[in-house]
Amino acid sequence: MKKNAAVIGYGGMGAGFHVKHLLESDVCNLAGIYDIDPEKRALAASRGVKVYETREALLADPTIDMVTIATPNDVHEEIAVASMAAGKHVISEKPVTLSMESLERMIEASKKYNRIFSVHQNRRYDVDYLAMKKIHDSGEIGEVINLESRIHGSRGIPSDWRGIKKYGGGMLYDWGIHLIDQACMVLGFDVAAVRCTFDHITNNEVDDGFQLWIDYVNGQKAYIEVGTYNFIPMPRFYMRAKNGSAFISDWREKCKVVKCKAWHESDVVPVQTAAGLTKTMAPRDEVTTDTYELERPVADVHNYYRNFTRAIDGIEEQFVTHDQMRTVLKIIMTAFESVDKGGEKIVW
Numbered sequence: 371m372k373k374n375a376a377v378i379g380y381g382g383m384g385a386g387f388h389v390k391h392l393l394e395s396d397v398c399n400l401a402g403i404y405d406i407d408p409e410k411r412a413l414a415a416s417r418g419v420k421v422y423e424t425r426e427a428l429l430a431d432p433t434i435d436m437v438t439i440a441t442p443n444d445v446h447e448e449i450a451v452a453s454m455a456a457g458k459h460v461i462s463e464k465p466v467t468l469s470m471e472s473l474e475r476m477i478e479a480s481k482k483y484n485r486i487f488s489v490h491q492n493r494r495y496d497v498d499y500l501a502m503k504k505i506h507d508s509g510e511i512g513e514v515i516n517l518e519s520r521i522h523g524s525r526g527i528p529s530d531w532r533g534i535k536k537y538g539g540g541m542l543y544d545w546g547i548h549l550i551d552q553a554c555m556v557l558g559f560d561v562a563a564v565r566c567t568f569d570h571i572t573n574n575e576v577d578d579g580f581q582l583w584i585d586y587v588n589g590q591k592a593y594i595e596v597g598t599y600n601f602i603p604m605p606r607f608y609m610r611a612k613n614g615s616a617f618i619s620d621w622r623e624k625c626k627v628v629k630c631k632a633w634h635e636s637d638v639v640p641v642q643t644a645a646g647l648t649k650t651m652a653p654r655d656e657v658t659t660d661t662y663e664l665e666r667p668v669a670d671v672h673n674y675y676r677n678f679t680r681a682i683d684g685i686e687e688q689f690v691t692h693d694q695m696r697t698v699l700k701i702i703m704t705a706f707e708s709v710d711k712g713g714e715k716i717v718w
């Protein structure tokens with residue numbers, strides 16, 4: 371049976387994603403919304419969405435099974451705990467919250483009230499990330515050495531709450547949490563060390579970009595970079611493995627793979643550079659490599675809510691687990707510590 375889902379926070383993500391998707395959902399009915407801002411409530415009502423005038427009224431409605439929280443980051447914990455105490459299962463927008471202690475209180479509430487509690491890591495359905503995961507998991511270019519993941523824009527950090535520290539602003543919390551989760555979904559959640567540096571080009575209060583290095587216990591490495599002052603974006607993904615490389619220039623593009631089929635070359639045509647000839651850096655030819663593109667994977671973002679409702683029914687594990695939430699947030703906390711220590715590598 372379909373679950374009745376309410377949304378708290380009717381802003382960009384609440385209205386633009388969750389309400390829209392819940393109206394199309396095959397596993398949920400949209401029960402209604404609450405927003406602290408009367409203008410947002412009026413806007414929802416004008417669109418025919420059922421509006422609760424107070425959060426208490428929404429949480430007191432016994433027909434509501436689950437609540438999605440799409441407010442600024444600093445109030446996720448308080449709303450999640452109140453919702454679970456009222457008997458609702460909870461999806462929190464990302465970042466789930468702003469400290470490890472806060473996350474533990476949320477997990478504690480989910481145990482105490484026996485409610486499913488997860489975070490909306492919807493970028494697990496991005497087809498660019500899925501292509502890199504497929505290459506990694508299939509082993510088709512061998513053991514992966516490292517992964518580079520970048521998102522570059524050129525408009526600075528948004529001028530809303532994302533630029534203000536007390537609301538949990540900054541690009542590390544905003545985009546970082548997605549890219550870290552994706553990197554761990556590819557390389558695993560066994561982290562050995564973290565190092566980070568911040569940009570402050572358009573905002574001094576929070577990071578408007580960052581550079582993050584993650585070392586994994588098995589020796590693999592991830593480099594994650596978010597920039598908001600990049601008028602020429604760098605490639606979205608780059609992966610090196612023992613038998614080849616994979617590359618995605620942009621999230622609209624396919625994954626390009628160059629696979630090494632013969633290590634030794636009988637002849638290498640040198641490349642002329644300004645300072646002289648090089649064979650070491652000369653490109654390989656088709657005798658020793660295969661070059662091809664991967665078909666873009668197929669993904670359906672509705673699977674997030676499908677999994678969540680199946681987890682409520684006890685027939686599937688929740689897709690984003692508490693331990694994964696802990697590791698991803700711990701990487702963020704360690705990144706802040708590294709920045710405070712001048713970009714020092716912090717070993718776990």
Ligand SMILES: NC(=O)c1ccc[n+]([C@@H]2O[C@H](COP(=O)([O-])OP(=O)(O)OC[C@H]3O[C@@H](n4cnc5c(N)ncnc54)[C@H](O)[C@@H]3O)[C@@H](O)[C@H]2O)c1
Nearest residue numbers: 379380381382383384405406407440441442443445463464
């Ligand atoms: N998963 C994604 O792809 C994705 C994308 C964008 C935003 N987000 C996340 O969604 C959340 C909301 O971001 P947004 O861009 O929609 O912000 P937004 O500012 O557009 O909307 C936030 C809404 O929450 C309301 N609000 C604030 N405090 C509230 C409270 N205590 N109770 C009820 N309503 C309250 C505001 O009035 C506003 O309408 C953030 O956590 C953000 O990180 C996720």
